[in-house]
Amino acid sequence: MKRKNMVSLFAYLIIMTSCGGNDTPSDPDGRGIIPNKGVIELKDNQRGLSNPGMGWNQMFYTFDDVPVLTGNDKSDNLNWIPCDILSFRVSWAKMEPKEGQYNWKVIDNAANYWLSEGKRLAFKFYTNFLWDNPDRQATPLWLKDAGAKGHYLDGNNDPSDDSWMADYGDPILLEKLEKFYKAVAAHYSTDKIEFIELGSIGRVGEGNSYQIGVEPTETELKVHINLLRKCFPKTQLFINDDHGNAACLYAKTLGYGVDDHSIGVDASVNPPGRAYNKSVIDKFHDGKSIIGLEDDTWLLPDDWYLKQMTEAHANYCRIHTSPSNLRKADVRKIVNQMNLKMGYRIQFPRISVPTFIQRGQSLKISYSVRNAGVGYCQVTCYPHFLLKDFNGKEVSSVTDVGFDHQDLMSGSDNATLNRNVSLTIPANTAAGNYTLFISMVDETGKPLIKLPYDGDDGNKQYKLTQISIK
Structure with missing residues (x-):
C-alpha cells in the first residue's frame, strides 16, 4: 500500500562529472543546476558501478x-x-x-x-x-x-x-x-x-x-x-x-x-x-x-x-x-x-515536482526511470523518495511499492517507465528548507542499489533538491 505525502521542491541537481573507469577526478562542484519549474533532469556521471546481480x-x-x-x-x-x-x-x-x-x-x-x-x-x-x-x-x-x-x-x-x-x-x-x-x-x-x-x-x-x-x-x-x-x-x-x-x-x-x-x-x-x-x-x-x-x-x-x-x-x-x-x-x-x-544501470532521467508546498497539501511526484545497461535487473528493489531536515533526520518518505524491477528491460530495448508517487508532509512539520533524496531500496526499505549520480550521502541515498515548506 502506498503512503501519500506532500512536498515542494527547490533544488540543486546532479551533473555529469567524470568519465567512468578512468582516474580523472570529479568536478569540484558536483551540483549546481536549478530545476526548471520543478522539472529535474538528472545527468549520468559516467562512472562504473558495483551492484548486486551484475x-x-x-x-x-x-x-x-x-x-x-x-x-x-x-x-x-x-x-x-x-x-x-x-x-x-x-x-x-x-x-x-x-x-x-x-x-x-x-x-x-x-x-x-x-x-x-x-x-x-x-x-x-x-x-x-x-x-x-x-x-x-x-x-x-x-x-x-x-x-x-x-x-x-x-x-x-x-x-x-x-x-x-x-x-x-x-x-x-x-x-x-x-x-x-x-x-x-x-x-x-x-x-x-x-x-x-x-x-x-x-x-x-x-x-x-x-x-x-x-x-x-x-x-x-x-x-x-x-x-x-x-x-x-x-x-x-x-x-x-x-x-x-x-x-x-x-x-x-x-x-x-x-x-x-x-x-x-x-x-x-x-x-x-x-x-x-x-x-x-x-x-x-x-x-x-x-x-x-x-x-x-x-x-x-x-x-x-x-x-x-x-x-x-x-x-x-x-x-x-x-x-x-x-x-x-x-x-x-x-x-x-x-x-x-555491463548488467543494469538504473537512471532517473526526469523528475517533476512543484517548486514549493504548503503544509496540509498533497504532492504528486512524477518521474521516469530506465535501465541503460545491456543486462536485466533481477534484484528486487523500489524507488524511494526521502525528505530530511537540516540535521539529516528523516521527516517523511515514500516507496513506490507498485514498481516492478523486471519491467526495466535492457538499454537496447529503449524502455522508459513513467511513474507517479505521492509524498505527505506531516501537519506539524516546521516551515523551512528540507532536502529530498532518491534511492533504490529493498523490501525492508534499506538502500540497495548504487545509482550513476553524485550527491550520495554515503548510504546509497542521492541528493536531489532542497525543498521549501511554507
Whole structure:
C-alpha cells in the first residue's frame, strides 16, 4: 500500500562529472543546476558501478591450485573496477579429500580478504578433469571405496595414469554430493555467495565430454540440476551452455541463469574467435534471467568482446586473467565502456515536482526511470523518495511499492517507465528548507542499489533538491 505525502521542491541537481573507469577526478562542484519549474533532469556521471546481480567476477583458481592472479594482483581488491566477486573453480576431491573432512582453506585463505571488504564469492565444484591425469583426480576416490560405481578414464591406453569418475546417476555419488553441497551452504552464508555454477557434469564442470568421452543422459542432467537447486534454494545458479539446449531450458524453469565460457577462443585460427552461443543464450533474453560470459585466460577485452557482451545482454563478465592486464592502455578504453554497459544501470532521467508546498497539501511526484545497461535487473528493489531536515533526520518518505524491477528491460530495448508517487508532509512539520533524496531500496526499505549520480550521502541515498515548506 502506498503512503501519500506532500512536498515542494527547490533544488540543486546532479551533473555529469567524470568519465567512468578512468582516474580523472570529479568536478569540484558536483551540483549546481536549478530545476526548471520543478522539472529535474538528472545527468549520468559516467562512472562504473558495483551492484548486486551484475559486474565483473575475478577468477582466482582456474584448476585447483593454479591461481589466475599473479604477483601483487593477489592482494588487489579491484575497487578500481566494478568487481565485487571472487570466483573459484575447484574440484570436489580437493575440497573434501576424506569423507566429512573439508578443506575450506583452499577458498578461505584467498576469500577472507575480499569478504572483509563486503565482497562476495562464486563457486564451481567440478568432478572431472582429464583422462590421464591422476594428479588432478576430481571425483573423491573415497566414493569408490564407499561402493560408488564408475570407471577409469583412459586416453593413452596406459591404465597406470588414469583418473576415475563415478557414474553420473550413481546413488552413492548423488547422496555424498548432496552432503557436500549442504556443507558448503552451512559454511558460507547466503549473503556471501553471489552465484554457483553447476559443475558436477562434464570436464571441469562445463557440461561437455571433451577429453572425457562420457555423455550424461537427459535424466542424469535433470537430477544434477535439481540437486544443486535443492541444496541452494535461494542462491543464483548458473548452467553452462555446453550442457545443451534441453538441459539449459530445463534449468531455466528452476531459476538458473546461463553462461558461456571461453568467448574468443580460437581467434588465432578463426578470427575474431568463438562467439556466444546464440541458439541457447538468446532463449534467456526475457528480462527475468541472468547471463554471464567469460573471456578466456590468455585473451583481453576488445571491441569484439564488447559486442558479444552487448548482444548477449550479459550481467556478468569473468576476468580470466591477472587483473592488472585490464589497466593496460590498449584495453582500458574498452574496459571503461564495458563498465558503463555491463548488467543494469538504473537512471532517473526526469523528475517533476512543484517548486514549493504548503503544509496540509498533497504532492504528486512524477518521474521516469530506465535501465541503460545491456543486462536485466533481477534484484528486487523500489524507488524511494526521502525528505530530511537540516540535521539529516528523516521527516517523511515514500516507496513506490507498485514498481516492478523486471519491467526495466535492457538499454537496447529503449524502455522508459513513467511513474507517479505521492509524498505527505506531516501537519506539524516546521516551515523551512528540507532536502529530498532518491534511492533504490529493498523490501525492508534499506538502500540497495548504487545509482550513476553524485550527491550520495554515503548510504546509497542521492541528493536531489532542497525543498521549501511554507
